[in-house]
Amino acid sequence: MSHFRTDIRQRAEELVALYPRKRSAMLPLLHLAQEHDGYLSDEGIAEVAALTDTTPADVRGTASFYDMFHLEPVGQYVVGVCTNIACLLAGGEELLEHASRTLDCAVGATSSDEMFTLEETECLADCNLAPCVQVNHRYVRTTTPASFDAMIADLRDGRLDHEVPSHGTLIRVKRQGGLRVAKDEIAAERAQALAARTARADAAAAAAAAQEKK
Ligand code: FES
Numbered sequence: 001m002s003h004f005r006t007d008i009r010q011r012a013e014e015l016v017a018l019y020p021r022k023r024s025a026m027l028p029l030l031h032l033a034q035e036h037d038g039y040l041s042d043e044g045i046a047e048v049a050a051l052t053d054t055t056p057a058d059v060r061g062t063a064s065f066y067d068m069f070h071l072e073p074v075g076q077y078v079v080g081v082c083t084n085i086a087c088l089l090a091g092g093e094e095l096l097e098h099a100s101r102t103l104d105c106a107v108g109a110t111s112s113d114e115m116f117t118l119e120e121t122e123c124l125a126d127c128n129l130a131p132c133v134q135v136n137h138r139y140v141r142t143t144t145p146a147s148f149d150a151m152i153a154d155l156r157d158g159r160l161d162h163e164v165p166s167h168g169t170l171i172r173v174k175r176q177g178g179l180r181v182a183k184d185e186i187a188a189e190r191a192q193a194l195a196a197r198t199a200r201a202d203a204a205a206a207a208a209a210a211q212e213k214k
């Protein structure tokens with residue numbers, strides 16, 4: 001019996017069918033397994049091994065090479081704070097310490113409500129907006145302790161759901177086998193995300209204007 005739910009299992013089989021050798025599908029299958037469980041569980045790894053005619057040890061060995069895969073449970077949101085040189089000079093280390101206090105968890109650990117895992121990262125290639133923060137591999141572009149706290153509040157209250165899905169979900173609009181994509185769904189998804197961003201920016205501008213008037 002499959003560990004994956006029906007839609008994930010079906011996508012996994014479609015992915016395997018795209019490759020001449022089953023094991024070539026291992027990385028996309030690992031992303032699916034991580035989407036299913038939020039991390040790479042023993043059951044998910046065993047299923048990927050069976051799908052690719054490899055062993056769990058092969059799969060674990062491949063997965064452990066990549067930062068994007070988590071072999072232990074993580075929070076719903078994996079928060080990465082960059083402390084590489086550009087971010088370090090712009091206060092990245094202080095921001096990481098602040099994040100640890102706000103989330104009440106150590107770097108590398110998960111908060112007690114299992115909502116957040118905090119990581120220190122190497123350069124996230126967004127140095128011009130240092131210090132740089134990612135949540136579930138999305139750039140959130142927070143730069144100050146105050147904007148970090150505001151972002152965490154938004155995540156807690158679900159105001160960023162359109163931009164930051166739960167950990168493990170790389171994309172929400174999937175390819176339909178091969179290179180075919182549902183273009184209408186992608187356009188709708190982008191429009192929704194843009195509308196949410198615009199509404200938040202408008203609200204922030206209105207709040208700033210109101211503050212200035214005081
Ligand atoms: S040094 Fe932090 S994003 Fe490049």
